[in-house]
Amino acid sequence: MLEPVLLLKALEEEGKGLREFVGEVPEYVTLRENIACKNDLKHKLVAGIEEPLRSAFSGYKNFSTVDGVRLALKNGWLLIRASGTEPLIRLTVEGESLKAANDIMGRGTALVKKQFEELKK
Secondary structure, three states, rough: OOOHHHHHHHHHHHHHHHHHHHHOOOEEEEEEEEEOOOOHHHHHHHHOOHHHHHHOOOOEEEEEEOOEEEEOOOOEEEEEEOOOOEEEEEEEEOOOOOHHHHHHHHHHHHHHHHHHHHHOO
């Protein structure tokens, strides 16, 4: 949390009011999707999707395996994780626009479904 004194100092340095200052913060679109996946497969799916995900989003900026697989992208980010309570794979996407978020989600969903089909064989 930003300390009030630091916020006031930032406003003074920028010569802006709070509304203008906050208004310049970009708003990202968040999308969520759940894909049914049996409990005995969901963790295998997430573990096996790391490399296909890196390949599909080759221009990613950062990669993390904390609580699933997360990629930071130029225009947003994607998290794919196994639900801890349900037989689901959860995808969360944030994009700088609805178009970007939909693109990231579409590509991520396709990868999860492909990986799921591979595991069922």
